[in-house]
Amino acid sequence: MDFNYTAEQLAFRDEVRTFVRDHMPHEIARKVIEHKELLKEDWVTWQRILFEKGWVAPHWPVEHGGLGWDAVRRHILEEECAAAGAPRTIAFGLHMVGPVIYTFGSAWQKQHYLPRILSSEDWWCQGYSEPGSGSDLASLKTRAVRDGDHYIVNGQKTWTTLAQHADMIFCLVRTSSEGKKQEGISFLLIDMKSPGVTVRPIITLDGAHEVNEVWFEDVKVPVENLVGEEGRGWTYAKFLLSHERTNIAGVSASKRELAYLKEIAGKEIASGRPLIENPRFRDKVARVEIELMALEITVLRVLAAESAGKAPGPEASILKIKGTEIQQALTELMMEAVGPYALPYLPAQWSNHWLGERVGPDHAGPLASRYFNYRKVTIYGGSNEIQRNIISQAILGL
Amino acid sequence: MNFDFTEEQQLLQDSVGKFLERNYSFETRREIVASRVGYSPLAWEGMASLGLLGVPVPADHGGFGGGGVETMIVMEAMGRHLSVEPYLGTVVMAASCVATVGTQDQRDYLLPLVMDGTMRLACAFGEPGSRYDLAHVETTARQEGGFWIIDGAKSVVMHGAVADLLIVSARTSGATTDREGVSLFFVNPGEDGVNGREYPTYDGMRAAEITFDNVQVSADSLIGVADHGLAVVELTVDRAIAALCAEAVGIMTALNAATLDYLKTRQQFGVPIGRFQSLQHRMVDMLMHTEQARSMALLAAVKVDDPDPAERRRAVSAAKELIGRSGRFVAQQAIQLHGGMGMTDELAVGHYVKRLTAIDTQFGDADWHLDRFATAAATPAEPILAKPRSKWKKI
Numbered sequence: 001m002d003f004n005y006t007a008e009q010l011a012f013r014d015e016v017r018t019f020v021r022d023h024m025p026h027e028i029a030r031k032v033i034e035h036k037e038l039l040k041e042d043w044v045t046w047q048r049i050l051f052e053k054g055w056v057a058p059h060w061p062v063e064h065g066g067l068g069w070d071a072v073r074r075h076i077l078e079e080e081c082a083a084a085g086a087p088r089t090i091a092f093g094l095h096m097v098g099p100v101i102y103t104f105g106s107a108w109q110k111q112h113y114l115p116r117i118l119s120s121e122d123w124w125c126q127g128y129s130e131p132g133s134g135s136d137l138a139s140l141k142t143r144a145v146r147d148g149d150h151y152i153v154n155g156q157k158t159w160t161t162l163a164q165h166a167d168m169i170f171c172l173v174r175t176s177s178e179g180k181k182q183e184g185i186s187f188l189l190i191d192m193k194s195p196g197v198t199v200r201p202i203i204t205l206d207g208a209h210e211v212n213e214v215w216f217e218d219v220k221v222p223v224e225n226l227v228g229e230e231g232r233g234w235t236y237a238k239f240l241l242s243h244e245r246t247n248i249a250g251v252s253a254s255k256r257e258l259a260y261l262k263e264i265a266g267k268e269i270a271s272g273r274p275l276i277e278n279p280r281f282r283d284k285v286a287r288v289e290i291e292l293m294a295l296e297i298t299v300l301r302v303l304a305a306e307s308a309g310k311a312p313g314p315e316a317s318i319l320k321i322k323g324t325e326i327q328q329a330l331t332e333l334m335m336e337a338v339g340p341y342a343l344p345y346l347p348a349q350w351s352n353h354w355l356g357e358r359v360g361p362d363h364a365g366p367l368a369s370r371y372f373n374y375r376k377v378t379i380y381g382g383s384n385e386i387q388r389n390i391i392s393q394a395i396l397g398l
Numbered sequence: 399m400n401f402d403f404t405e406e407q408q409l410l411q412d413s414v415g416k417f418l419e420r421n422y423s424f425e426t427r428r429e430i431v432a433s434r435v436g437y438s439p440l441a442w443e444g445m446a447s448l449g450l451l452g453v454p455v456p457a458d459h460g461g462f463g464g465g466g467v468e469t470m471i472v473m474e475a476m477g478r479h480l481s482v483e484p485y486l487g488t489v490v491m492a493a494s495c496v497a498t499v500g501t502q503d504q505r506d507y508l509l510p511l512v513m514d515g516t517m518r519l520a521c522a523f524g525e526p527g528s529r530y531d532l533a534h535v536e537t538t539a540r541q542e543g544g545f546w547i548i549d550g551a552k553s554v555v556m557h558g559a560v561a562d563l564l565i566v567s568a569r570t571s572g573a574t575t576d577r578e579g580v581s582l583f584f585v586n587p588g589e590d591g592v593n594g595r596e597y598p599t600y601d602g603m604r605a606a607e608i609t610f611d612n613v614q615v616s617a618d619s620l621i622g623v624a625d626h627g628l629a630v631v632e633l634t635v636d637r638a639i640a641a642l643c644a645e646a647v648g649i650m651t652a653l654n655a656a657t658l659d660y661l662k663t664r665q666q667f668g669v670p671i672g673r674f675q676s677l678q679h680r681m682v683d684m685l686m687h688t689e690q691a692r693s694m695a696l697l698a699a700v701k702v703d704d705p706d707p708a709e710r711r712r713a714v715s716a717a718k719e720l721i722g723r724s725g726r727f728v729a730q731q732a733i734q735l736h737g738g739m740g741m742t743d744e745l746a747v748g749h750y751v752k753r754l755t756a757i758d759t760q761f762g763d764a765d766w767h768l769d770r771f772a773t774a775a776a777t778p779a780e781p782i783l784a785k786p787r788s789k790w791k792k793i
Contacts, residue, residue: 001404001407001467001696001699001700002399003697003701072399283768283769286719286772289771290719290720290768293697294690294693294694294720295693297693297694297696298689301401301693304400304402318685322686388679388682391682391685391686395685396678396682397662398658398661398681
């Protein structure tokens with residue numbers, strides 16, 4: 001039982017810290033820390049920096065271009081990147097479809113797609129939810145019908161995050177209506193430039209364009225884009241969910257957010273004193289900080305068990321629930337911290353290029369929008385209620 | 399970084415678990431609670447022979463040489479079996495305190511007596527007016543000739559009446575709540591002028607109100623350096639808190655197991671009540687609270703040995719705060735999910751709940767520790783901490 005890093009791990013941390021400090025573009029870090037909108041090229045720029053260093057997919061097996069690092073090294077990299085204000089690597093390729101392809105994909109799929117994911121040549125998005133299939137995902141209706149060397153895909157996906165940037169989409173599609181609803185689902189890789197694919201923005205309550213509807217009208221998909229076997233898509237989807245666990249809790253990013261919250265609450269003056277000294281506010285911050293301390297240890301315990309050879313399992317659901325509750329609490333406290341200056345809605349002013357007159361303190365701008373935007377985190381990736389169902393079944397046996 | 403127990407720690411966990419399994423059933427505990435002395439001399443003897451009474455005692459005094467993690471292992475098992483033995487006061491607090499700051503003579507005399515089970519100790523730090531403030535010491539000690547004369551009153555001294563020796567905090571200089579001027583003394587409860595009143599606490603333990611009226615103790619009864627005892631009190635109490643956190647996690651684990659079992663067996667509307675989603679989600683929340691509590695008990699166990707008192711306090715207070723809240727949640731939900739049966743004295747549930755509730759009020763409740771944590775978190779440097787520490791090192 002030792003929570004300290006070994007000398008070797010400390011040396012590695014210093015190496016990572018130095019690298020991140022020297023290579024993290026200041027402009028991008030500022031956007032991340034101050035919650036300003038990131039452009040596609042911001043994400044891609046940072047991922048390419050990591051790619052050139054060879055650190056973009058430390059969790060992948062070595063033969064596919066990963067590093068095969070242990071959990072502690074991955075944790076250190078994540079910590080250092082998050083602390084410095086690096087954007088999180090886009091999960092859809094690196095954490096979601098990548099592992100599915102190298103585990104279940106064909107030789108051609110591995111050879112073709114994996115290098116393009118690593119180099120950020122392809123931006124992926126996830127085609128899971130449908131208008132009628134949210135928590136009951138297996139009821140999905142988008143159909144893929146085999147026609148010679150192709151599947152013909154018809155249907156609609158929704159809540160597709162950043163599909164407007166995407167080159168590729170991985171989709172759960174129905175290839176059979178026989179038997180259990182889970183058994184008729186297949187996993188298809190679809191080029192977003194295929195004729196018949198339409199992306200329509202969904203504007204969320206914070207005014208942002210982050211999610212989309214994706215429509216498929218007689219879209220021809222070559223059969224070599226089927227992952228694994230037809231009808232086994234549900235198995236791959238579940239594998240993907242349990243694999244997304246390493247940063248599901250978002251502890252490193254939440255630590256940075258907490259530090260920023262304290263910084264803001266130190267600048268805001270309430271009744272002549274910094275807000276952070278107001279016992280009512282200070283206690284709320286402290287409670288979140290304590291929950292976060294506990295969650296960090298819980299995450300490390302899960303990672304340690306995983307390193308010892310225990311398969312990723314339903315504990316990820318605990319991390320998801322606690323992690324998202326903390327993320328939401330932080331956005332709520334930040335919005336509260338700026339008081340009435342949470343009200344002005346001036347997205348143009350929040351960009352780094354605004355030269356006009358400013359309203360309110362610079363840090364106050366996007367905090368309310370972010371609070372509204374973050375209501376999503378307890379809904380996406382399997383709502384927190386669905387996570388409770390998973391724990392109830394898989395851990396408690398109820 | 400690793401989360402594994404060493405082979406020795408695994409053996410310790412194994413032996414304390416097996417010992418309590420065999421000798422501390424819920425029915426046995428019921429008899430012990432009802433007995434005249436309120437603890438089990440037999441179990442105490444057994445713990446002595448297993449070496450459990452020497453867990454924090456350094457190896458050169460014949461002990462296990464353990465730290466926070468070893469204590470955590472023992473206390474978690476004590477929690478699971480609802481032990482009412484005077485282990486916390488005697489071993490975790492007093493023996494550690496003597497081992498850390500006692501003189502060679504004090505250590506040579508006391509540690510063997512603790513380890514072989516012949517001597518029990520209690521720490522009398524709280525006072526009727528102190529609530530959780532350890533610096534609030536009205537009890538006085540003044541030097542007269544070669545002796546110290548102690549006057550005052552100590553409150554809710556756990557296992558105070560069965561202690562063969564008390565460790566008492568008393569003011570040797572300064573005003574009532576000054577950080578300087580607190581000293582620690584051994585006091586024999588048989589001494590003239592020591593009077594006590596024993597009573598049961600709601601969790602099946604015993605405590606005592608103890609008064610000191612012109613009590614004369616010898617010069618070598620002083621523990622550590624006069625006027626600089628508060629740092630020792632704080633360290634001793636932080637060790638107790640880390641241990642209580644582990645005990646609480648043991649209790650929460652047992653409560654969850656009992657509640658889950660009940661959800662799977664109790665039938666209503668023709669199905670086990672665990673089929674109902676509102677109860678399933680409640681049970682999941684109990685599990686999550688317990689896992690977060692377990693993480694904090696681990697953190698406290700590791701950090702309680704940190705040489706930096708600020709680092710130690712931060713972890714210990716965070717742990718006590720989270721466990722106070724999560725313990726309250728698990729306790730209340732365990733009763734709720736057991737329905738009417740949760741209200742009975744017959745089932746173990748209520749007894750676990752009472753002990754878990756009591757833990758929150760020992761050495762500072764969730765609010766008190768939130769305040770200590772938040773004050774330190776909001777003001778990064780707390781210069782007062784550096785001072786006692788440097789004095790401490792000299793001893």
